[in-house]
Amino acid sequence: MSEDTSPETTGAYHWIGKNVTKPDALEKALGATEYVGDMVVPGMLHAKILWAGAPHGVIRNIDTKDAARVPGVAAVLTASDVPGTNRYGLAVPDQRALADDKVRSAGDALALVAAEDEEAAEEAVAKIKVDLEPLRPILTYEDALDPMAPAIHEGGNVFQHTTVRKGDLEKGIEESDVIVENAYHTHRMDHVPMEPEAGLAYVDPSGVLNILVGTQYPYRDRRQIAPALDLAMNKVRVIQAPIGGGFGRKDDITAEIHVGLLALKTRRPVRLVYTREESLIANTKRHPMAMNFRTGARKDGLLTFLDGDIYGDTGAGVSLGAYVIKKAGIHATGPYDVPNIRVDTYTLYTNNLVSGAMRGFGVMQAAVAHESQMDQLAHRLGMSPLEFRIKNCLKPGLASSTGQLMNEGCGIEATLQRIKDYMSAHDLRFNRPHA
């Protein structure tokens, strides 16, 4: 046998295993890094947003007259002031920069104010009068699936239905010696990046709208900003500012269109900095999901089937929800070999806050369900939960739920084996005895 000269054995990786300092770490440690909220430019106005604060309703009127009279106020804008489509969204443009016909979630922006200082902007926001005709709020999965419920968007409240099918479900059920069936719910969650959202915009002498923002994706931002504000793509420049944490949430539009619109209208630089409270009530969250799973196994410990439904609450906008929820369905079997599968996923519009990308992207919600099912099956079979997982994990040559062949496995077997070695070396046990 030839000698193993792979970098894994020889330790000859260029970067792996080495301590590399981040190029921007020192300026951050010195406190010198300027995030958008730290930036000041001459002549800059301060922006504030009027949020809807109610989940669902028809907008009858927004009266900005008193707000515009507050000293120091440069602009008070509503949807009718938006020159472009007023729409944005990562998958489909179903979110409004400023709510026009309806309020679809409490985190919808109704009006924008730019003023000489934040206090004047706040005072003006407080003076805007909104006449809202309440509609039945769609807040639960049941509400969203109710055919009698009002549609939040044209096209109804079920945005997408996806399916995963593999093998023969009936056969899998027949072959099972134990079956566990459970309903799991995961909650909505905020990313809470330590830097609340912020943006700074100005129109430069060549007429280009420049927007400084701590974003994860400047080019995709630009593709959404330009049509919303009726600008040619080359008249929008998104400059990525230092980002004080994103975790998926700054994938979406945050402050970009609002500061951009205010800068266009006032022809002055405008800075918008969210408070923490605003950051919590607005922009995307992690999708809450309801998962009904039925999973079977044979006496010898092999999994037989998964029969499941996943309902994902994407709130009043899809954002990346259709992909997140579809992914939860694809990952519903986890890193395990399940020969017979039926999984359906539903991406549901509700009047809750919009959910979008967040670390794990749907896989973590699914893990809550499939790992709980694995524990319960192991318990019922009287097997160690670790042995049960080792037995069923995706080994080289097996295929995922969607038929992807694991040429080299997916690392799960080696990982579980290491856990096993560690536990036995340290005499560690599971805190729950097997049946």
Next chain:
Amino acid sequence: MRQRYALRVNGETRETEAEPHESLLDVLRENLRLTGSKKGCNEAECGSCTVLLNGRPVVSCLVLVPDAVGRDIVTIEALAGDGTPHPVQRQMVEQGGVQCGYCTPGMIMSAYALLQENPHPTDEEIRFAISGNICRCTGYGKIVKAVRAAAEEVGRAAS
């Protein structure tokens, strides 16, 4: 009503005008343009606005300007005032304790305050000292390591 205040910041007396209900954090950031202290919550939850007041770490978003008058205020900007980063700053960089960096100045001020008072802290004491500083990125392990390494460095220099 706006009033004049003389604040002693990083060893210098700085004159400024503010409403008495304004926070020290806002005055540092907006009036004096010392933006190293961050505003993560503005309600004493996150620690990103930590400065020293007479040597003690405080959340500056909860200190009203009049209460800071007559006290020594030290902000992150002073730590490398002579151009050399403080060992806590350098170790945060070297040990990977800095990711997005938004919590970093506040974190460093809490750690710096600890080492001023207790140059040989245990890991437990380090964790307690930074327990008011939330970091969403690092998971804290590398920050504790950085503070420990800085303490060793300061200890070596002193002996």
